[in-house]
Amino acid sequence: MAKGIWVFTEQRDGEIKKVTYELLSAGRKVADSLGEELCAVLLGKGVSGLEGKLGEYGADKVYTVDSEALENYTTDAYTNILADLAKEHQPTAILLACSASGRDVAAQVAQRLGTGLMTDCTDMALEDGQLVFTRPVYAGKAIVKAACPEARPVMATIRPNVLAADAPQAGRAAQAVPVGGNTGDIRQVIKDIVKQISTRPELTEADIIVSGGRGIKGPENFALLEELADVLGAAVGASRAAVDAGWKSHSFQVGQTGKTVSPVLYIACGISGAIQHLAGMSSSKCIVAVNKDPEANIFKVADYGIVGDLFDVVPLLKEELKKL
Numbered sequence: 001m002a003k004g005i006w007v008f009t010e011q012r013d014g015e016i017k018k019v020t021y022e023l024l025s026a027g028r029k030v031a032d033s034l035g036e037e038l039c040a041v042l043l044g045k046g047v048s049g050l051e052g053k054l055g056e057y058g059a060d061k062v063y064t065v066d067s068e069a070l071e072n073y074t075t076d077a078y079t080n081i082l083a084d085l086a087k088e089h090q091p092t093a094i095l096l097a098c099s100a101s102g103r104d105v106a107a108q109v110a111q112r113l114g115t116g117l118m119t120d121c122t123d124m125a126l127e128d129g130q131l132v133f134t135r136p137v138y139a140g141k142a143i144v145k146a147a148c149p150e151a152r153p154v155m156a157t158i159r160p161n162v163l164a165a166d167a168p169q170a171g172r173a174a175q176a177v178p179v180g181g182n183t184g185d186i187r188q189v190i191k192d193i194v195k196q197i198s199t200r201p202e203l204t205e206a207d208i209i210v211s212g213g214r215g216i217k218g219p220e221n222f223a224l225l226e227e228l229a230d231v232l233g234a235a236v237g238a239s240r241a242a243v244d245a246g247w248k249s250h251s252f253q254v255g256q257t258g259k260t261v262s263p264v265l266y267i268a269c270g271i272s273g274a275i276q277h278l279a280g281m282s283s284s285k286c287i288v289a290v291n292k293d294p295e296a297n298i299f300k301v302a303d304y305g306i307v308g309d310l311f312d313v314v315p316l317l318k319e320e321l322k323k324l
């Protein structure tokens with residue numbers, strides 16, 4: 001058996017993030033084509049027992065480090081463990097989510113292993129036995145296909161929501177391999193971890209996002225978008241202009257210096273469509289724009305555009321969607 005395709009598990013409070021299943025499903029196909037095994041790496045506190053779920057989505061083996069010290073993500077501990085495991089087992093490829101922690105640990109581990117890293121990928125395929133990744137460049141203006149033929153392991157971070165997760169196979173088991181990890185000299189987390197209690201889906205994982213920009217005119221008017229989001233079971237996002245104005249916290253920002261999202265449906269309200277905003281959402285499958293300026297740049301990427309005042313259009317949309 002060759003060395004394996006690895007997927008780094010994204011989980012929080014014992015709940016595996018959807019992107020992990022997307023990576024496992026894509027990794028399964030690659031592993032089958034190469035005749036290799038598919039392994040997941042599962043780190044955290046109280047995570048033992050999650051291996052079954054990873055098996056149902058295609059993992060053959062799960063390396064688990066379950067430790068008190070891993071309750072919260074820390075760069076040092078997660079890097080030590082993943083890099084040491086990779087040095088020992090020499091996988092062919094390591095796939096991680098393009099999330100805050102995925103990006104962080106991927107860069108550190110790639111540096112430790114002296115290998116290449118392809119970031120922010122939107123697709124992955126096997127071409128002539130080689131892993132080829134698709135990634136937007138120049139804030140999404142161009143798309144490149146890239147491979148690292150000499151690198152081992154090949155490492156890549158892949159955006160949530162761009163790969164399809166296959167249906168789980170109930171009862172399909174993975175071999176659980178508990179390992180002792182070097183959590184190292186963990187720097188103390190001196191700030192309390194602030195958890196946002198929200199019934200809405202997480203922005204990067206959401207299938208539908210309702211986003212607001214400067215056209216919203218004030219923080220109180222986000223309630224309008226939140227009502228629409230509630231009807232659709234959507235997450236709420238914001239442009240940088242709205243965030244800089246203090247109407248929403250930075251965790252809501254979509255774009256080059258915010259979050260990259262790829263939902264099935266992105267509804268942009270009062271957002272002009274600056275290149276830096278498009279960089280974070282142009283890979284959405286369907287874009288709907290509401291803007292009173294018919295020349296707004298957002299209409300160039302929108303699949304459906306509504307030229308109108310969002311304060312008229314959004315309540316109408318909400319009422320119509322409620323009827324469905």
Ligand code: FAD
Pocket residue numbers: 212213214215216238239240241242253254255256257258259269270271272273274275276277280290291292293296308309310311
């Ligand atoms: P505006 O450009 O002011 O657009 C407001 C829109 O609302 C207009 O099109 C207007 O016609 C419309 N409007 C107004 N009133 C109404 C109404 N009643 N009904 C309907 N439509 C209405 N931006 C991001 O979003 N994310 C980023 O991550 C990001 N990173 C950046 C990084 C750098 C290095 C730089 C230089 C900039 C970055 N920006 C980013 C900022 C970006 O360039 C734009 O300034 C910003 O996206 C504009 O936000 P906006 O579309 O909400 O505001």
